[in-house]
Every structure is written in C-alpha cells, then in structure tokens.
Amino acid sequence: MPAGSAFTVAIDGPAAAGKGTVSKEVARHFGFAHLDTGLLYRAVGRRVLDGEDALAAAQALRPEDLHRDGLRSPEVASAASEVAVRGDVRRALVAFQQGFARQEGGAVLDGRDIGTVICPGAEAKLYVTASDEVRARRRFIELQATGHDVTFDGVLADLKARDARDSGRTDAPLAMAPDAVLIDTSEMSIDEAVAASIAAVEARMTGER
Ligand code: CDP
Helix, strand or coil: CCCCCCCCEEEECCCCCCCHEEEEEEEEHHHHEEEEEEEEHHHHHHHHHCCCCCHHHHCCCCCCHCCCCCCCCHHHHHHHHHHHCCHHHEEEEEHHHHHCCCCCEEEEEEECHHHHHHCCCCCCEEEEECCHHHHHHHHHHHHHCCCCCHHHHHHHHHHHHHHHHHHHCCCCCCCCCCCCCCEEECCCCCCHHHHHHEEEEEECCCCCC
C-alpha cells in the first residue's frame, strides 16, 4: 500500500460469528487500526440501562465509554441491539466510523452495516458467518469463561432474537454486501478463519477478485 493512503476492510456478520478475532488478526497482519463498531452500540446500550436517553447517549459518546467494564454481557448485548434499531442513534455514530475508516495507514471495521452503509466503497469486504448452533456454542463457552451465569439454550435464544432484530430493522439491517467475500467459519478453526480472511483481503489488494 502506498504511504499516506487509506485502505478500508469492512467485516460484517451476525452475532458471535468470529468477527472480533478475525478483525483483530486481519488488522494486526496488515498493520491497520481496528474498530469494533459493536462496542459503540454496546456503550450506548449501557448508558440507556443506566437511565440515559439513547440519542443523547450516542451524541455524547466518548472514547473512554468503549472501555467500560461489562460491555460484553448478554444484558448489554440486548440493550445494544434495541438502541441499534433507531435511525437517529445510528446517524449520530456515522461520522466517527467513517472518519476512522479513512485514516491514513488503513483500517478494519467490524459490525453489521459496514460494507453496506458506513463504508460502501471499502476496498475489501468480508461477511463472516457460521451456523446458529456453532455461534451459540462459541458464545456460551466465552460467557461461561468470563463468569456469566448462562445456559446454552438461553444463549442460543438470545442470539436468534438479536439476529432477527438486527436483520429485520429498516435502518441499516444486517446484510451481506453484494461485493463481499463470504467466510463461513462453521467448520473452520479460528486460525483457518483468520487465514481465509487475510487471503481474501490480499486478493483485493492485488486486484484479484
Ligand atoms: O459480539 P457480537 O457479534 O455478539 O455483537 P456486537 O458486534 O458487539 O454488536 C452488538 C449489537 O450492536 C448487535 O446485535 C447490533 O444490534 C448492534 N450493531 C449494529 O447495529 N451495527 C453495527 N455496526 C455493530 C453492532
């Protein structure tokens, strides 16, 4: 990549598909900055649970809000997907995400609407997904390991409810961009998913399709 230029990698997909790890590793591999845009919605959801108005919370969001404890809890995930249906909340978060995406030196953003709405012109787009069962199993293990009192069935039900809300909303629904590369991680180890993602981004960099 020529010095001083921007290159955006947009990574979208449903809950617990492995976007987080894939995005972090893709960013590390290419030396790009990384933004987990789910954290923006989780931080707004957290402030709503604390009694704030969703739009006011989105407009007042500060970088330190993304580092608050407890943002990974199932309660905050649900609150995030509830605030994420609001067009005014989403619009309040657009400029920050687009500014991040076009920074010099390259950026990876992961979320639900990055390749479709936030960065439709992204140089590389991936859609990372896996079966419902596999995603629920991964999230269940992750939540258990971080001390949350959860059951597999409960996690699966939460995940399906959130996917339905994210895919069904009118404003920026979860969807695969037509020019995205599909990475189905159901049968892949994390290393395989990362390798497939890096290869897909490299192909876009060198102009292959
Ligand atoms: O980690 P996980 O995939 O479970 O969720 P997340 O990426 O942290 O996103 C939490 C919630 O924020 C999602 O269920 C969406 O409702 C919302 N979100 C969104 O609407 N748009 C984004 N670009 C990112 C997240």
